[in-house]
Amino acid sequence: MRTTPAISLLTLCALPGTAAAGDPLPSWGEGATKKAIVDFVERVTGEGGAAFVPPAERIATFDNDGCLWAEQPMYFQAIYIFDRIRALAPVHPEWKRQEPFASVLRGDTKGALAGGERALLEMAMATHADITADEFDQHVRKWLATARHPETGRPYQAMVYQPMLELLAYLRANGFKTFIVSGGGVDFIRTFAEEVYGIPPEQVIGSSIKAKYQLVDGTPRIVKVPQLNFVDDKSGKPVGIHQHIGRRPIFAAGNSDGDFEMLEWTTTGPGARFGLLVHHTDAGREWAYDRDSHIGRLGRGLDEAPKRGWTVVDMENDWKVIYPPARGPEE
Amino acid sequence: MRTTPAISLLTLCALPGTAAAGDPLPSWGEGATKKAIVDFVERVTGEGGAAFVPPAERIATFDNDGCLWAEQPMYFQAIYIFDRIRALAPVHPEWKRQEPFASVLRGDTKGALAGGERALLEMAMATHADITADEFDQHVRKWLATARHPETGRPYQAMVYQPMLELLAYLRANGFKTFIVSGGGVDFIRTFAEEVYGIPPEQVIGSSIKAKYQLVDGTPRIVKVPQLNFVDDKSGKPVGIHQHIGRRPIFAAGNSDGDFEMLEWTTTGPGARFGLLVHHTDAGREWAYDRDSHIGRLGRGLDEAPKRGWTVVDMENDWKVIYPPARGPEE
Numbered sequence: 001m002r003t004t005p006a007i008s009l010l011t012l013c014a015l016p017g018t019a020a021a022g023d024p025l026p027s028w029g030e031g032a033t034k035k036a037i038v039d040f041v042e043r044v045t046g047e048g049g050a051a052f053v054p055p056a057e058r059i060a061t062f063d064n065d066g067c068l069w070a071e072q073p074m075y076f077q078a079i080y081i082f083d084r085i086r087a088l089a090p091v092h093p094e095w096k097r098q099e100p101f102a103s104v105l106r107g108d109t110k111g112a113l114a115g116g117e118r119a120l121l122e123m124a125m126a127t128h129a130d131i132t133a134d135e136f137d138q139h140v141r142k143w144l145a146t147a148r149h150p151e152t153g154r155p156y157q158a159m160v161y162q163p164m165l166e167l168l169a170y171l172r173a174n175g176f177k178t179f180i181v182s183g184g185g186v187d188f189i190r191t192f193a194e195e196v197y198g199i200p201p202e203q204v205i206g207s208s209i210k211a212k213y214q215l216v217d218g219t220p221r222i223v224k225v226p227q228l229n230f231v232d233d234k235s236g237k238p239v240g241i242h243q244h245i246g247r248r249p250i251f252a253a254g255n256s257d258g259d260f261e262m263l264e265w266t267t268t269g270p271g272a273r274f275g276l277l278v279h280h281t282d283a284g285r286e287w288a289y290d291r292d293s294h295i296g297r298l299g300r301g302l303d304e305a306p307k308r309g310w311t312v313v314d315m316e317n318d319w320k321v322i323y324p325p326a327r328g329p330e331e
Numbered sequence: 332m333r334t335t336p337a338i339s340l341l342t343l344c345a346l347p348g349t350a351a352a353g354d355p356l357p358s359w360g361e362g363a364t365k366k367a368i369v370d371f372v373e374r375v376t377g378e379g380g381a382a383f384v385p386p387a388e389r390i391a392t393f394d395n396d397g398c399l400w401a402e403q404p405m406y407f408q409a410i411y412i413f414d415r416i417r418a419l420a421p422v423h424p425e426w427k428r429q430e431p432f433a434s435v436l437r438g439d440t441k442g443a444l445a446g447g448e449r450a451l452l453e454m455a456m457a458t459h460a461d462i463t464a465d466e467f468d469q470h471v472r473k474w475l476a477t478a479r480h481p482e483t484g485r486p487y488q489a490m491v492y493q494p495m496l497e498l499l500a501y502l503r504a505n506g507f508k509t510f511i512v513s514g515g516g517v518d519f520i521r522t523f524a525e526e527v528y529g530i531p532p533e534q535v536i537g538s539s540i541k542a543k544y545q546l547v548d549g550t551p552r553i554v555k556v557p558q559l560n561f562v563d564d565k566s567g568k569p570v571g572i573h574q575h576i577g578r579r580p581i582f583a584a585g586n587s588d589g590d591f592e593m594l595e596w597t598t599t600g601p602g603a604r605f606g607l608l609v610h611h612t613d614a615g616r617e618w619a620y621d622r623d624s625h626i627g628r629l630g631r632g633l634d635e636a637p638k639r640g641w642t643v644v645d646m647e648n649d650w651k652v653i654y655p656p657a658r659g660p661e662e
Contacts, residue, residue, distance in 0.1 A: 056531060133573055177533070190577045200387060201577030202508070203533075211573050213566040213592055220596050222573045229574070235544040242464055242542050242553045243560070244575065246521045246532030261544055265551050 024170040026320075027163040033318045036311045037167065040274045044250065045174050051272035053250055055175035060251035061241060061262060062168070064182035064189055064206075066296040067255045067278050068197060069160040070149075072287040074109070074295060076156045077188050078120070080143055082109065084127040092126075101126070121228070124185070129209055129226035133187065136224055140191040154323070155331050157196050161278075163319045164253075168197055171251065179249075181241060182206040183233035183258055187224070205244045207232045237262035250274065256296040263301070263310060275310035277301050282316040355501040357651075358494040364649045367642045368498065371605045375581065376505050382603035384581055386506035391582035392572060392593060393499070395513035395520055395537075397627040398586045398609050399528060400491040401480075403618045405440070405626060407487045408519050409451070411474055413440065415458040423457075432457070452559070455516070460540055460557035464518060467555055471522040485654070486662050488527050492609075494650045495584075499528055502582065510580075512572060513537040514564035514589055518555070536575045538563045568593035581605065587627040594632070594641060606641035608632050613647040 028034040043051040044058065065071040085095070085104045095101035100119040103111030113119065128136060149159055168178050178199055182189055186206030193199040210225040232240040238261050241249065252259070252266035253276040263275040279298065280289050291299040305312050315322070359365040374382040375389065396402040416426070416435045426432035431450040434442030444450065459467060480490055499509050509530055513520055517537030524530040541556040563571040569592050572580065583590070583597035584607040594606040610629065611620050622630040636643050646653070 056525070059533075179533075186574070186577070194387065202390075202510075202575065204577065208574060211570050213569040213596065220569070220592070220599055222569060222596075238544040238551065238553060239542050243517070243539060244533065246517070246535065261551070265544065265553075268551055 024173065025163065025166050027166055029318050029320055031318060033311055033313055037170075037274070037276070040251070040272060041171065041174050044272050053271065057247065057250065058171075058174070058176040059179065059245060059247055059249040060171050060176045061179045061181040061205075061237075061245075061249045061253070061266065062164070063254040063256070063259045063262070064180050064184055066280065067161075067253055067259070068164050068168075068180070069156070070286065071296050072289070073150065075184065076149075076159075077184050079147070079150075079156075080140065080188070081120075081123050081127050082112070083143060083147060084139065085123060088127070125209070125226040128185065128187070129224045131224060133211065133222040133224060136187055137191055140188055144192060154326065157192050158326065158331055159323055160196055161319070162321050162324045163313075164278075165197065165324065167253075168199070172198065176251065178203065179241075179245060180204045180206070181232065181237050181252075181262060183231070183236075185209075186232075205232060205240045207236075233258045235261045238265035241265070252276070253278065254301070255280065256298050257300050258296075260301055260304075264308075267308060267310065275305075275308065276313065277305055277310055278313045279315060281314050282319075282322065284316070285322045286315060288316075355504065356494070356497050358497055360649050360651055362649060364642055364644055368501075368605070368607070371582070371603060372502065372505050375603050384602065388578065388581065389502075389505070389507040390510065390576060390578055390580040391502050391507045392510045392512040392536075392568075392576075392580045392584070392597065393495070394585040394587070394590045394593070395511050395515055397611065398492075398584055398590070399495050399499075399511070400487070401617065402627050403620070404481065406515065407480075407490075408515050409444075410478070410481075410487075411471065411519070412451075412454050412458050413443070414474060414478060415470065416454060419458070456540070456557040459516065459518070460555045462555060464542065464553040464555060467518055468522055471519055475523060485657065488523050489657065489662055490654055491527055492650070493652050493655045494644075495609075496528065496655065498584075499530070503529065507582065508534065510534045510536060510572075510576060512563065512568050512583075512593060514562070514567075516540075517563075536563055536571045538567075564589045566592045569596035572596070583607070584609065585632075586611065587629050588631050589627075591632055591635075595639075598639060598641065606636075606639065607644065608636055608641055609644045610646060612645050613650075613653065615647070616653045617646060619647075 025034055043049060044053040046052055062068055065075050082104050085101055089095055089105055095105060100112040100115050100123055144155065144157055147156060148154065149156060152159065171178055180189055180193060180199055184206050186204055186208045189206055190201040190204050193204050194201065208229040210227045210229045212223050212225055214221055214223050230240065237259065248269045249266045250272065251274045252263050254263055255278040267273040267275040280287055282288060289296065290302060291297065356365055374380060375384040377383055393399055396406050413435050416432055420426055420436055426436060431443040431446050431454060475486065475488055478487060479485065480487060483490065502509055511520055511524060511530055515537050517535055517539045520537055521532040521535050524535050525532065539560040541558045541560045543554050543556055545552055545554050561567065561571065568590065579600045580597045581603065582605045583594045585594055586609040598604040598606040611618055613619060620627065621633060622628065
């Protein structure tokens with residue numbers, strides 16, 4: 001893929017994403033995908049129509065990694081974990097001789113991930129737990145302010161998909177309540193979801209570790225505990241939706257087979273329903289991957305989308321732009 | 332306490348609760364309590380003022396039992412559990428010889444509760460689990476439609492506090508997002524919270540059992556699993572708030588020491604904060620209880636309210652009415 005050049009503020013007004021009058025989805029090419037979305041929204045919002053859904057029930061759920069922002073060459077939260085391990089290394093001299101930390105400190109990402117989920121969980125706990133929720137929030141915000149993507153050189157928050165930002169805003173303008181339902185860590189996503197996606201913390205559902213309430217010298221705090229609480233992936237997604245939202249969405253968007261059950265749960269309910277799968281087909285402007293990817297694998301979803309009536313976004317052909325324009329040379 | 336008489340629809344317009352022009356809290360007596368609430372709301376919503384809070388951060392959390400609706404002679408959800416055990420008895424002949432079920436079937440509430448929390452949990456699992464979330468929802472709705480309070484004869488949804496309904500609406504009219512944070516079961520409360528309190532399911536936090544996603548003949552469903560997931564009481568309340576909302580409330584209301592940590596967490600943050608405790612002082616119109624009650628015990632809260640700056644509602648003197656007027660002789 002090639003790097004998006006920094007774009008001067010002067011060109012902003014002419015870019016898609018600042019909306020041609022009357023078109024709420026200017027970054028979406030005219031075609032069947034955009035038409036399917038607009039048709040659905042018009043059907044469920046058309047008062048008196050057979051498919052009308054009251055505003056309170058217009059629940060829309062979105063996966064995050066690979067659906068709202070990029071996920072290559074690896075989940076951005078994993079990059080945060082590696083960066084955080086390096087930052088913490090001076091106070092953990094034992095990590096030099098202890099895997100998977102030793103591999104991270106040698107810059108050997110592959111070695112660090114060789115231990116699979118168990119190793120990743122160990123690293124997540126070492127960087128996400130035994131600190132207060134406020135401290136974690138501050139660490140992530142500070143990281144996001146300075147970290148840059150290894151290939152594009154852009155801030156991670158700039159690697160969100162402009163067409164999806166428009167879709168979120170379009171749904172909200174039509175009375176939908178938009179939620180994130182991610183396999184990623186809920187506290188991680190909450191640090192930027194409101195500013196970047198317009199989604200408040202209480203509408204973010206994700207994987208989590210346990211937490212406890214603690215008084216230190218009479219001052220209360222929430223401490224993140226190194227114990228898994230909930231894995232919001234695959235069949236965990238409908239469960240997370242049930243526990244957190246308490247109603248069934250009528251619109252769900254994802255990009256991998258980890259989203260399959262969320263789309264299945266959403267689209268098998270009564271009345272009008274919409275399932276959207278973002279297919280990463282754009283090797284030039286983003287990345288192209290699906291069935292054989294080590295991350296964001298999409299196979300079953302592609303196979304079953306036609307018979308389930310799910311709409312598949314072909315990124316290369318359906319999206320006029322991928323990312324929002326840069327805010328400036330330094331962003 | 333005495334029973335509220337059914338009130339004809341003709342008298343409705345003259346009652347408090349249908350709002351004197353300009354007063355958003357007509358059921359609250361003029362006094363220090365009402366003044367403290369209004370002053371707080373005006374301070375945090377006054378643009379340019381030192382205590383101004385942006386709308387997105389105006390999070391208000393409310394306990395349910397004894398705070399938004401009554402909780403005597405026992406939690407209404409416990410009454411549901413007993414009624415449900417009686418309804419299920421024909422398919423559980425073994426319950427006749429098995430405690431705590433045998434006591435319930437003999438009408439011996441005290442005996443049923445003699446086993447303490449363990450017995451209550453066993454009865455909760457037997458009536459809340461191994462059914463789909465949809466089935467549970469239907470059972471509770473059907474029960475609420477016909478069940479009547481043993482002392483007032485009113486539907487349980489009519490035993491909500493009119494002054495608190497006004498407070499919820501007043502806060503929302505001032506840009507607050509209102510949440511329930513209850514020790515009660517989240518799925519139970521969600522069946523009526525939207526209609527009765529104007530609080531949508533996604534803004535209800537409560538205790539919960541686990542759930543799983545299951546396909547039966549290709550049809551997906553959420554099944555409630557007989558395993559405790561989260562106890563949203565005492566120090567669990569700030570934790571539940573953290574996991575579900577992801578931000579610290581600026582307003583919290585409760586009525587028992589189970590709400591102590593929620594009020595503590597809310598009112599020790601920076602900026603303007605409000606803690607409210609409903610004190611059940613009205614033996615005539617409701618019930619009078621606090622330190623020695625078997626339910627909704629309030630001791631530490633009363634002791635510490637003055638030094639913590641929490642506002643204590645004296646139900647007898649601060650509230651002009653307790654419940655909304657009856658909808659009709661049959662409600």
